[in-house]
Amino acid sequence: MASEKEKMLSQQPYIASDKILTRERLAAQSLCFDLNSISPKFVAKRKKLLQKLLGSSTENLHIESPFYCDYGYNIFLGDNFYSNYNCVILDCAKVTIGNNVMLAPNVSIFTAGHPKDAEKRNQGWEYAIPVSIGNNVWIGGNTVVNPGITIGDNTVIGSGSVLTKDIPSNVIAAGNPCRAIREITEEDKQYYFKQRKF
Template sequence: MARTQKQRMLAQELYIAADPTLKKEAKQAKMLLHRFNQLAPEHFSKQQELLKQLLGKVGQNYYIEPPFYCDYGQNTYIGENFYANTNAIFLDVAKITIGDNVMFGPRVSLYTAGHPLDPDVRNIGLEFGKEIKIGDNVWLGGNVVVCPGVTIGANSVIGAGSVVTKDIAKNSIAVGNPCKVLRKLNQKDREYWQSQRQDYIAEMGAFISD
């Protein structure tokens, strides 16, 4: 028995995006996004509720700054303590998995969607998606683009404007187009930022937990 277009899409195989079921689900996402993006800032709780309806999973603490755009929403899974600045774009025709304590600068784009290189195949409406995975404690700077099939390892920092076309190992600082690892995060980095935190605590009389 032939699989549905949605089943093929989620299996990361060629599918027809104009399939009626997929078009219906995409329209539902657009309606939720429209409501979310039009809400005034004082309606925070309603914004959060709409995101819960839209996304496949969210943690207890999350915030996405409007406007926000995605294809389906239901294929995006977000962990605890997530923040995305304005104009985030998630093309989630394949699964997007985001870990805990992840931060996105403005205009970060996650693109799981891909199209065949052969124009004859592309022109009949066939396309595909490849999963994106972002580990815990990752920070993506403004205007970062993550391409289909990429995994970004835990604790990594991706510099603003980077286009990430290949996997980035954990504990990396990476920048550029195409994005490449500059160096690994190390003990000196940790010691410096821990000392900065202690200076802040000493001045402000406040305690910030890990």
């Protein structure tokens, strides 16, 4: 019979209060606590903790505190990753983030969910579906990325968005629910904000 962890990692319903999962979440919470308690000036020490916490990362990453996650080992970061303050990643399933990705403050990435049926929910059942974020993505502040979402390469997600469906590559997307508004064009290379040119 599969363990609750094996069920979680294979996208089957599972019970999160399982002893092994509880112990692993506590270990990740302890590492997050240590990370969030260290002065920002201790860059090398912070990176060591992140390497211990995360599934994979490169030397070229920067995560502002506070940062929170469920397990850490399901988070796979590409090169040149930046996360601003108060990032939350519920990584009960795999979260894959490409190269050159920037997260504004208060971005939340959720792989975890609960059944719609109250009885099942009250019994402690959960599920987890992976999230994938491509290369060269910028996600605006106060955005929520829900379970099972894929964001394509070179895409910008506007502030305050709630992603309930996949977002393609090379677009500006925003809203609740988030949707593609338009493609990013050559003309966009001229401007840094609205009609303000570089």
